[in-house]
Amino acid sequence: MSAIVNPEPVVHASPSAQPGQPIVKVDQIYKSFGANQVLKGVSFEVARGEMIAIIGASGSGKSTALRCIDRLETIDSGHIEVAGIRVDDPDVDLHKLRREVGIVFQSYNLFPHLTVLENVMLALRHVKMQSKGEAQKVALAALAQVGLDEKAGAYPEQLSGGQQQRVAIARSLAMAPKVMLFDEVTSALDPQLTGEVLRVMEDLAAGGMTMILVTHEMNFAKRVADRIIYMHQGRVWEVGPGEMLDNPHTPELQAFLAADL
Known part of the structure; x- marks a missing residue:
């Protein structure tokens, strides 16, 4: 049985919502793949320094919405x-956009023939046109930020999955983006490796990085996110602080959380 259409999302009181001009504005976006309408009027804003977690069942449109923000998918309207x-x-100038927006995926997409340091330096050299010395300095600082500067000379195959994911995060951080997007970056990792990646993301949030992440890690979202967006059937269904996971207002979010237990 299909859910009742929720034209206006349920918004929980959110005392932690941050004031100021939003750095991300998503306004009534629609997206279809053939006859399948995936996004049905999605709207939300993200303040500078805010950390937003997007949750929802598979097929709810959360990853598509994230990819639209970086123009990896084009919207219909x-x-x-x-x-x-x-x-x-x-x-739109895609090079400029992707200097401002970093995105990290479930797959690490590291070049196996390059060292960790070379992987992080690559975009600095070829997109930002930095000198080798400058790029190396920036890349080492980014690796230190994720706790992997001692692995600079290693190759991806010599690292664990969690370490490779942290290198992928460092690669994005090195570009000094204004917004970081994370698309289910821990879904392929075991619990121990998931923990080390989440700790890096928590440190970034504490440091004021603007972040939007699609995640199945409910406890992490509840503890760290300023706001949580629950998507259902291509729409923003409920929005609020972490506490909304303890007190969902709609039967759809109640059912989603019950299935996640």
Whole structure:
């Protein structure tokens, strides 16, 4: 039985919501793949320094929404703005956009023939056009930020999955983005490795990095996120602080959380 359409999301009181101009604005975005409408008028804003967790069942549209923010998918209608850049503009400068927005996926996408340091330096050299010495300095600092500077000379195959994911995070951090996107970055990792990646993300949040993450880690979302967005059937269904997971207002979120236990 299909759920009742929820045209306006349920918004919980959120005393931790941060004031100020949003750095990310997603306004009534729609996206279809063929006959399958995946996003059905998704809207939300993210303040500078805010950490947003997007949760929801598979097929709810959360990863598609994230990919639209970085223009990895184009939207059918609506508007997206990130750091003053109109993402939905057909003539958007993608190089500029991706200097401002870092994205980390479930797969690490590291080059196996390059060392950890070389992987992190690559975009610095070829996108930011930094000198080798400058890129190396920035890359080592990013690796230190994720606790892997001592692995700079190692190759990806010599690292655990958790370490490879932290290198992927360092690679994005090195570009000094204004917004970081994380798409289920721990879903392929075992619990111990998941913990080390989540600790890095928690440190980034504590340091004021603007972050949007799609995650199945409910406890992490509840503890660390400023706000949680629950998506259901291509819509934003409930929005609120971590406490909303203890007191869901809609039967859909109640059922989702019960299934996750």
